[in-house]
Each structure stands twice: as structure tokens, then as C-alpha cells.
Amino acid sequence: MRFSDFIDGGRIAAGGLQDFATGLFHPTLRLGVTGLSRSGKTVFITALVHALLKGARMPMFEAHAKGRITRCYLEPQPNDDLPRFAYEEHLAALTGENRHWPEGTKRISQLRLTFEYEPQGFLARRFHSGKLHVDIVDYPGEWLLDLPLMTQSYQQWSSATIAMAKKPPRLTHAAPWLELLKNIKSNDPQNEMKALEIATGFTAYLARCRESDVSLSTLPPGRFLMPGDLAGSPLLSFAPLDLSDGEILAPNSLAAIMARRYDSYVLKVVKPFFHSHFSRLDRQIVMVDVLSSLNAGAAAVADLQQALNEVLSCFRIGENSLLSELFGRRVERLLFAATKADQLHHTDHDQLENILRTLIETTTHSAEASGARHDVAALASIRSTREAKVTQKGQEIPCIVGTPMAGEQIGKTVFDGEKEAAVFPGDLPKQASAALDGQAEGKLHFVRFRPPANIGESFPHIRLDRAIEFLLGDRFA
């Protein structure tokens, strides 16, 4: 155990004590919403808040369905140093004239929802205020990928990153950067311009990976793609060099300065995020966009699996005891949501859940062992399609009907973003492992749809209520 581990432990405990003290008077629940980019976090939070504020149809959210929640409203921002989640803006994007999905998460933000409810127990009715604050914390999924860096040295990280870049799906994107690296030796004298050049090349490689159709998920360090307010800072001007694990770096060499920046990146960017936000969550929902990975093929699915398992290994999972209430809370409920479930017919939802279950198998085992509860759900925070059956040559095909986004394509049909269409995206493999070994490749094509047009009072959804019930339901007992 290193000295810094003690310090980290102390920080977690300090945060925990603070939360415990405030929690005594104002019961608060911190709900973390996480997922890699484009997995639907922003839409989830917007839909969740909208549904709760409007009192939407949520039959499976018991406290709400039974009418025990008397009021639900947005509270002014509790932490002055955290930006507020731009709920109104995102809602306007979804419902406005040219309805579209809101911009993705660029930096950390928070929103406080307050519930007033009727407690059920005899004692609770007399002594409990019947108020619960729920802090919803949103942060870019890329930042999560940084968490494993806390346990890696610069040398380890370098060799791992370069090894990954040399493997097929990434090689094409990495080629220019690897070319650049060839001219650099680790013991070159330090040179600011050179360092910047490599860092820019590295960032460009990461960006190419993300833009590509091969949706690659594991791309640390996350701030390179999502700098937030760090854009242009020297903290971000480092890159992996061709080093072997455990290599001793010459002082004042290019490698040494890179290593120094890497260390301060971990110290000044990753750790504060971990301590002030990540390690204080009570409940966590992990959004996973399985469908777009399936679209991209088996390599992308395997990549997703790796990214998920890396991210999930950073969670502090487990049941909370009095001691952990005091010295650092644990995530006691963990929901894995396979998002955008409205892109396929509900008969395939079980298969979708099975695929996700397979992807996160290792994590769920450890979650079970630690006593935390976890669940997997096929979810659509906003349901943009309806279901239909099309009969073709005597065969009934389960389809979904919606307005595909402009430019989406299936077979020879290209959509213009205006016309409605019935889409059959293919059958999900009956065996979840088929998604990983490439058997399903080419047999599936999921189309992205525009947000629903006439929503009425509240957005239609799939299993959003079940997700809320799982994440928050027990606190309304």
C-alpha cells in the first residue's frame, strides 16, 4: 500500500463524514448517471426529471403510482462550484420546432430534485420530514475511463496504449501518429514544441477512433476528447511514448517530462473528480448503448466490454453499513441499462438484456459478492417509436415505426428525416455470446430515430419507471 492510498482513503472518509452530517438533517441521495459518450445520459436525465415533474405515467414506480409522492420539484443548485444540468435547454431541444436529440454531456453537472412524500412506517410518519433530495450527477463517460489511470504508472499506461493502437481495428486510425512516434526516442532531450506535436497527434488519433464507424469505446485519457474547462492546459499536453513497463526514465528527457505531466494529470484531474463526485454516489445507473456497438460489429462489442469492465472496476460497490455511512459511502444499487431499446421490437428486449448481462458478467459477480443489488434493464428513456407488424410473403415481421433521422440508411432505403417508416432491424441472436464472436455481424442494422413528434403531457418511455423504482424506490418506504 502506497502512501497516496492512505491519503486517498482519508479524503474519501472526509467526504463521507461531510455527507453523513448533512444527510442527518436533509436526507440526500446521490444518483450517478454514467455511460460512455452517446449512450443516452443526457436524454435519460431530461426524461427522468420531466416524468417526475409532470407526474407522467409510471406504473412500476410504486410510490408514485400509489400517490404517496405529493410533490416533486427542482431545487436551486446546492453546490455553488458545480454547473447545473441544463434541463430546460435539453427539453427545448427535444420538444422544440426542429426536434432533435440534445447535445451530449461535455462537463460535469448536477441537478437537485426534491420529493415530498408520505412516509409509510409508524415512526417515519411522526419523525421524518417526508422530504428527500435526489442529486443527479451527470458527467461525460470519457472521464470514467481515466479512473483506471489512478493505479497505473506512466510506463505501464504507455506500453498498454501503444500495444492497443497496433491492433487491427485501431491500426488504420493510429498509423499517422505511430509514424510520428518512430522519430522519437524516450531519452530525447525535453522540447516543448515536440511534446505538443506528439500530444496533438495523439489527440487526433483518439478523435479519429471515436468518429469512425467502428465505434471504439476505450479511449483514455478522457479529457483529451472532452477537455471540459481544461482545453489548452499543459495538463493535456502529454502522450504515450514507446516505453517498456518499468523502464527508468533519464532526467530532463522528453519521456520524463511526459511522465511528470501524466502524474499531475492523474493528481489534479482524475483524483479530484474521483473524490469529490465519484466516490460519493449512493446509486448508480450505467447506460450502455449495446445496439450501436452491435451495428459496428463484433470488434466494437468486444471493445465495449473491455471499456465497461475497466470503468466498473472503479466503482465502490457494496452494502452500506453504519461505518461506511461515516467513512465513504458505497454504491448499493447498480442498474445496467441497455439504452435505446425503442430501436427494436419488445420481443427482443430479453435478448438485449442477456447480451448486456454477458458483457458485464465479471462485474456483476463482484457486485453480488459485495452485497450490492444490481439489475439489468432494456430501457428507452424517451420512446421514439411505436410497434407494428408487417406481413410480407405470408410472414409476420415485428417492426418498429418512427421517423428515422435524416441520412440513416437501411438496405437501399435512405431516410430524409421527415417520413415515417416501419423498420425491421433484424433478430437479435438467441445466444448472447453470438454478439461477441461475430456470428451476428451483418445480420443486424439499427436505425436511429428522431424524438417523437406529438408527446402530449409527457414523453412515452420503456421501463423508465422500473429503472426509477429500482434506483430510488426503497427510499420512499
Added chain:
Amino acid sequence: MSKDYREPQAFVLDEAMPGKTRLATRSKARGPALEFEIEPALPELLPPLAMAAAAPRQRFRWLAVLVSAAFGLIVMGATLSIIQLVESFFVRSPYLGWLTLSLAGLLAIAALAMIVREVAGLLRLNKIEALQEKSSRAINLDEGQSADSALAELESLYANRPDMNWHLGQFKSHRDDILDPRDRMRLAERHLMEPLDVMAHKIIARRARRVTLLTTVTPAAALDILFVATQNFGMLREIAALYGGKPSTLATFKLARMVVAHLAIAGGLSLSDSFIQHFIGKGLLGKLSARFGEGAVNGILTARIGLATSALCRPIPRQTATRETLTSLLREVFNFGSDASKPKDISKMNPEPQD
């Protein structure tokens, strides 16, 4: 592996709609689906139904033959004497003859109706048992098919009940939502079972209270056995009727037998309850008044029988709704002000907010 899967495709609606005809016969063009489906891990299973115990192989029952034969003889004898009676009346006067004949016909019709009713009652009881099994299957295995058929049966069971009309409407409004089978069952439980549970709770509390009072007040010990028995049978019928069982006499007896079996099996679980019973009967209350102590014991017994009955008659086995323990009921039985039951009732009575 050429084309054993269905290709992704799109139908732009304006083109697809006119030709969208549903064929009545579906051809199975998908080929043999011999694929292995992975079943998800089973979360906490509900305890198996108590009455599902297999009966041991029975020996030929001579006693049954004896009784049936004797009963047959008696019926035949009675029929013969009725025929003779009718004939002798015809000899006296045709008017009297017709009158007797029609009375005899009435007797036959009444007997037939009673038999039909008994059989129907037994069938209803069986149906609820089957429904219970189907629902627990749907809940435990998250199985769509059994959930669908269980819910359809539930709906038909309560379709003609004016008191369930509103609840049924509420439940049906969620029919088109995409829900997992297990959640669907949960929804049915909340909308259809929980209002009935509240009623059952009241019935049990009322009967238990009455038994307690009657036992305390009746002077003779033999009399209170009679009282307790009638009250309990009444309660059995009331609860069964509440959940849609509407038992006849024979069905009531069958139900009583099932309740006894259920109590015997569940007996181990309610050890703590019998401790309470012991304490109340022989201890504190017994010291205050021997009769009242006995009354309390009888009341608790009645409450327990009531709980067992409602567990047997409820078409959806209990899952999330907290198992009604004896203690929660006893609070209501002995707390005549019924303050403790208030929170629960309020939450149950509140209608679901409209969208």
C-alpha cells in the same frame, strides 16, 4: 448458413400500408428454431404453494364404496317411495296427483341445481389453484406466456364484479405498455389484489374480534366451540367469495381441509406467533381473566386461519406486499380504535393519480 436469418429491412409507410394485409394462417418460414435459449438467473423464488404436496398412492377405498353404495340405495329407496306416493295420489284424484308430481319435479330440479352449484364451486376453487400456479410461474420465471394467460383469467374472473370495475379499468389502461411479465403481474397485484387484501384484512379482523368477544361472554364451553366453528366457516366463505372463489358447501369443506394443511405446513414458520399465543393465553391476559385469555387465543387462531385462507384464495401469490403477519393483524383486532391500521388504509385507498 445461408439466409437462415431475417434480413434487416425497412418499409416506408406510404408504400407498405396499402399492402398490409394480415394473413390468418401463418406459414412457418423461419425454419426449425433449434436454438438454446439462455435462461436468466432466477432471483428469489416464491415459496412453493403449500398444497402442491403430492398425495401418496392410495389403496382401494372400500369405505368410499360402502358409503356410495349405501347412499345410492337410499336415493333409490327415496325415489321409489316418491313414485309410489305420486301414483297413490293419482289414484285418489288426478289434481292431487299432478300437484304431487310437480312437487316431485321441483325437488328434482332443486337437487340438480344444488349438485351443479357444488360442482361449479369445486371447479372455481380448482381454477383459482391453477391460476395461482400460473401466476407464480410467471413471477418466478418471468415467463410471458403464463403471465398473459394468468392475466386473461384474472380479468374474466373479476369482469362481472361491480366493486372491481374501477380497479380493473385502471389495470387495463396499462395493457399496451411494454412491461416485463413479472412487472405485469406486479401491476395486476397492485391494482386487483391489494384492494381485495384490504377487504380481506377487515373481514379477518372483524371475525377474530367477534370470536374473542363470543368466547369471553359465552357461559358454556361447548357453546363456544360451536361459535368458533360457525364464525370460522363464515369467514372462510367470505374470503373465498371476496377473491372470486364463491365456494359452495363442499368447496368450503375442501377449502377448510386445505387451510388445515396449510396451517400444518406453515406451522413451523409461525413459531414466534405461537409464542405470543402462549404468552397471551396463559400469561398476562390469562391472569387478568381466564375467559378473556381463552377468547384471545381463539381470536388469534381465527386470525391465523383467516390469513391462511387468504393465502390460499388469492389468485396471485404474495410477493412484494409485505407478508401480513399475525402481529399486524392482531394490532387491529385488539386495538378497537384502529389507529395503527390507518397509514396502511390511506395508502391503499388513494386512487392512482390520473395522467
